[in-house]
Amino acid sequence: xxxxxxxxxxxxxxxxxxxxxxxxxxxxxxxxxxxxxxxxxxxxxxxxxxxxxxxxxxxxxxxxxxxxxxxxxxxxxxxxxxxxxxxxxxxxxxxxxxxxxxxxxxxxxxxxxxxxxxxxxxxxxxxxxxxxxxxxxxxxxxxxxxxxxxxxxxxxxxxxxxxxxxxxxxxxxxxxxxxxxxxxxxxxxxxxxxxxxxxxxxxxxxxxxxxxxxxxxxxxxxxxxxxxxxxxxxxxxxxxxxxxxxxxxxxxxxxxxxxxxxxxxxxxxxxxxxxxxxxxxxxxxxxxxxxxxxxxxxxxxxxxxxxx
Ligand code: GLN
Numbered sequence: 001x002x003x004x005x006x007x008x009x010x011x012x013x014x015x016x017x018x019x020x021x022x023x024x025x026x027x028x029x030x031x032x033x034x035x036x037x038x039x040x041x042x043x044x045x046x047x048x049x050x051x052x053x054x055x056x057x058x059x060x061x062x063x064x065x066x067x068x069x070x071x072x073x074x075x076x077x078x079x080x081x082x083x084x085x086x087x088x089x090x091x092x093x094x095x096x097x098x099x100x101x102x103x104x105x106x107x108x109x110x111x112x113x114x115x116x117x118x119x120x121x122x123x124x125x126x127x128x129x130x131x132x133x134x135x136x137x138x139x140x141x142x143x144x145x146x147x148x149x150x151x152x153x154x155x156x157x158x159x160x161x162x163x164x165x166x167x168x169x170x171x172x173x174x175x176x177x178x179x180x181x182x183x184x185x186x187x188x189x190x191x192x193x194x195x196x197x198x199x200x201x202x203x204x205x206x207x208x209x210x211x212x213x214x215x216x217x218x219x220x221x222x223x224x225x226x227x228x229x230x231x232x233x234x235x236x237x238x239x240x241x242x243x244x245x246x247x248x249x250x251x252x253x254x255x256x257x258x259x260x261x262x263x264x265x266x267x268x269x270x271x272x273x274x275x276x277x278x279x280x281x282x283x284x285x286x287x288x289x290x291x292x293x294x295x296x297x298x299x300x301x302x303x304x305x306x307x308x
Pocket of ligand 1: 094166261285
């Protein structure tokens with residue numbers, strides 16, 4: 001894809017930065033610049049094209065859930081992980097409490113809603129939270145090559161101070177045996193993982209890593225097994241955009257994961273990784289401009305898995 005074409009798509013959708021609003025339930029996220037808009041595409045041939053505000057850092061938020069899932073799958077294998085969390089999509093908001101109680105097993109529906117991601121974080125191996133967190137940062141550094149992919153302390157503190165909904169999910173799961181380890185540690189790790197700073201170029205590189213089946217460009221990059229990547233992409237396709245995943249499957253048709261800071265990571269298998277930032281989100285927690293941009297990229301370049 002040519003840079004001009006990508007610029008055209010960005011400008012055609014700039015209007016949408018005015019829709020929706022910034023996430024403010026995590027107070028620090030309300031300080032984001034609502035005018036930020038950026039797209040990066042990382043191609044399988046090594047080419048990277050960025051347009052707009054691609055070097056601006058924002059917190060990864062729920063996009064970290066796919067990284068935690070990779071870690072837990074590497075640490076325990078899929079049978080163990082999916083005995084703790086389900087693999088079904090959810091029609092409820094990402095931070096829903098109600099679904100935890102109605103299911104007989106009390107298993108969170110999938111690893112990409114908050115409950116599931118907290119349970120997954122509780123499984124990542126390491127001596128303590130610091131060690132587990134730096135294991136994830138190291139992994140991200142190897143893929144992105146960006147040493148600034150680290151904790152944004154202000155967002156982390158803001159999450160920790162106001163994360164009562166997540167706390168309630170975690171304690172409920174502790175009471176039902178879904179979380180077996182120290183619940184405060186699981187929450188602390190989860191808050192830290194959501195507060196990792198990235199750029200949309202970083203997201204595109206992570207997307208490309210998944211698009212290529214878990215193989216990175218850097219020689220020191222440890223491979224992730226293709227089976228794990230297959231699991232992660234599948235759950236992104238069915239549940240990555242929360243209770244808008246069905247609509248995204250119809251209109252976009254590639255695995256994607258969003259975060260409430262307005263980031264979206266998308267994967268066109270064997271072709272490219274896409275990173276987008278647009279901080280205004282809709283009531284499902286997905287970037288409004290980001291979704292429109294992704295829809296245009298998918299349509300124009302026939303990325304939909306079922307396009308002819
Ligand atoms: N840190 C956010 C939360 O826990 C992540 C949610 C999101 O990005 N959808 O609520």
